Amino acid sequence: MTHKLFYFIILLSSCYSVIAQSHTVQSPSGEIKIEVEVDDVLTYRVFFKGEEIVAKSEIAFSIDNGMTFGKDAKVRSIKTTKISKEIHPVVPRKFNLIKDEYNELQLDFKGGYSLLARAYDEGVAYRWVSDRTGSYTVMDETVTFNFKDDHSIWFPEEKQVYSHQEREYLHLKLSDVTSERFCSTGTLVVLENGIKVYISESDLVDYPGMFLRGSDKNPHALVGKFAGYPLEVLPKGDRNAKVIKHADFLAKTQGKRNFPWRVMVVAANDGDLILSELIYKLATPLQLDDTSWIKPGKVSWDWWNANNIYGVDFKAGINTETYKYYIDFASKYGLEYINLDEGWYQSGDVLNVIDAIDIQALVNYGKTRNVGLILWVTWKELDENLDAILQQFESWGIKGIKVDFMQRDDQWMVNFYHRVAQKAAAKHMLVSYHGAYKPTGMRRAYPNVITREGVMGMEQSKWGFDANPNNDLLLPFIRMVAGPMDYTPGAMKNATKHNFRPIGKEPMSSGTRCHQLAMYVVFESPLQMLADNPSNYHRETECMKFLSEVPTIWDDTKVLDAKLGEYIALARRSGEKWFVGAMTNWTEREMQLNFDFLPEGNYTLKIWQDGVNAHRYAADYKMKKQSVRKGDVLNIHLAPGGGWTAIITKN
Structure with missing residues (x-):
C-alpha cells in the first residue's frame, strides 16, 4: 500500500x-x-x-x-x-x-x-x-x-x-x-x-x-x-x-x-x-405451553345494575340466592360465566367470604349448568397474599379473576401485571384487568389476559360523565386499536340525549337500544359483559335472541363504512355466520351497507333496528327478517345515538 x-x-x-x-x-x-x-x-x-x-x-x-x-x-x-x-x-x-x-x-x-x-x-x-x-x-x-x-x-x-x-x-x-x-x-x-x-x-x-x-x-x-x-x-x-x-x-x-x-x-x-x-x-410471542383451557365468552355481571333483581321470591343482593339466579339466566342463554363483583368478601381479607355467600355451592351449582364463576378482587389485596388467594380460588374451581384499581403503570406495577398473568395461567384462570393502563400486547404472550378496561366505558353513566354515543364513536378508532376493551355494554334501559340522567342505583345508557346491541359486534372484548340485570333481560326476549347468539371472538372482520367520531359499520364472521353492527353518534343518519363481502349463495338477514320513535323513546326497536345475496345494497336508518345489527345465515 x-x-x-x-x-x-x-x-x-x-x-x-x-x-x-x-x-x-x-x-x-x-x-x-x-x-x-x-x-x-x-x-x-x-x-x-x-x-x-x-x-x-x-x-x-x-x-x-x-x-x-x-x-x-x-x-x-x-x-x-x-x-x-x-x-x-x-x-x-x-x-x-x-x-x-x-x-x-x-x-x-x-x-x-x-x-x-x-x-x-x-x-x-x-x-x-x-x-x-x-x-x-x-x-x-x-x-x-x-x-x-x-x-x-x-x-x-x-x-x-x-x-x-x-x-x-x-x-x-x-x-x-x-x-x-x-x-x-x-x-x-x-x-x-x-x-x-x-x-x-x-x-x-x-x-x-x-x-x-x-x-x-x-x-x-x-x-x-x-x-x-x-x-x-x-x-x-x-x-x-x-x-x-x-x-x-x-x-x-x-x-x-x-x-x-x-x-x-x-x-x-x-x-x-x-x-x-x-x-x-x-408483542412477545406466546409464553404458555397449554392454552386449551382458555375459554372466551359472555358474562352476566352484577355491579353495573346494582343487583336490581325483581319478580323473585328472595331478597336480591350479594347473596347465594341472587347469584344462583344469575347462573340460571346465564345457563338459559348460553352465557359462559357470571361475575361476582365488589362485596362478596370482607374488605381487607379476600379469603374471608361474607356469610351470605357460599362460593363452593355457587361453583358446584354453576357446573351443573355449564356456567363458570369469575371473582372480582382489588389488586392490593391480591398482591399481599397472591399465592394463597389463587390456591383457594383454584380449590373452589374459579375460572377467572377481575383485578381492579391498579391506577399505575410504573415499572413495579407493570411487573405486577405480568406476575399475576403468569401465576393465574398456572392455575388455569382468566384475567380481566380493571382500573388498568391500556393494552400493550400482553395478551399475545399470556392469552389468559382476556380483556381489560382502560376505557371511558358504560360504568361512567352511573355518575357524572355520560359515556354517550359521541364517545362511543371515537373508541373503535383510538382505544380499540390497542386491544380488547371491557366497555361493559348491554343496557336495557336506554335514554335519548335529553332524557339521560346518571342514577347510580338504577343506571341507564345514552343512545338507543340498538346502539347497545350493535356494540357486541363493533366493540372487541373476548370476555364480553352483559351489564344489565337478568330480570330486565328476561323481559327482552327478542334482544336476548341476539345477545345469546353473538360471539365474542371473530374469524374475520370487514369495514363496511367508517368515519372517526361519526359512524361505523362492521361485518364480522364467526364460522359460517356473519354479524353486522352499525352505530352513529348523536347525529341521525342514513347509511348504505354493501353485502359484497358475502360468498355466493342465498342468505337470511335477521335484523334489529331503531324503531320509528327511537328518537324520542330510545328503547324503541324493530326486529325483522329479509333475504340477502352477495352484492346487495341495503339502506338503513339510524336514529340519533342509534344502532343497527344483524345476523346473516346461509339458507
Missing part, C-alpha cells in the same frame, strides 16, 4: 465519521418508510407515499454509567431482515389468522446497544436493545414525535400519572398541548391531508408505561413522559396505593434485554385503524 493510498483511507474514514449517516427501511408495499439518521444525536423520520408525516425526531436512552444510547453513536454493523409469517392467535380479536409481514433494520452500535426499526404496511415502530451484562439503571428515555404543522389531536388528557386511564378524548390542536399538559396513550394525530398517526407502545415489560406531553422546543411535537421508579407508596384502604415519591430514574434492570416498542400506526383511511393488529404483532 502506498503512503498516498494509506492517507486517503484515513482521510475518508475521518470524513465518514463526521457526516451524518442515513439508514432506511420500507414496508413490504413500499408505501411507508422510516429513516434513521446517525449524527451527534440519533433521529428518525417517517414517510407515507413519499410525504414526510413525522418530521426529524430525536430519540435517546440514558443509563446510570453516564452513557446515552444514541448520543455520538458509532455504527458497528447494519442488518436488514425481511419477515413474512402467520400468527394464529389463541384468542382471536379481529382475525383467526394474522399475516405478520415487515422489513426490519437493525443498527448495532459501539458501546453494547442496538436500535431496531420496523416498517409494516400499517405503520412503523422502533425499540432499543441493550447488550449489557449485570445490573444497571435506566435514567431516562427521550421519545419525540415532531410534526411540521399544527395538526389536530385526540388527546386523552391526564392530570397525574396515578390514573386508571379512563379519559375523555379532547379534540385539540398540537399547539394547545403545552409542556405542562400530558395524556395517556394511545393518542391520534390527524394530519390536514387526512392521514392519521396513532401513537402508542407495545411489549411493555419490566419498564414504565409511556405518556405524552407537549414540547418546549416545538409547538407541534409530542414527547414521552414516564413515571419514575416508585420509592414511597401511601396505602389507603383496601385498593389504593399512591406513589408519593418517585426516583429520578425510570427502571432498575439487568442483562441483555429489549425495551418497549414505540409504535406509530399510519392510516390513510379511518377504517385502517379498526383493522390494525400492529400492537399485537410487536
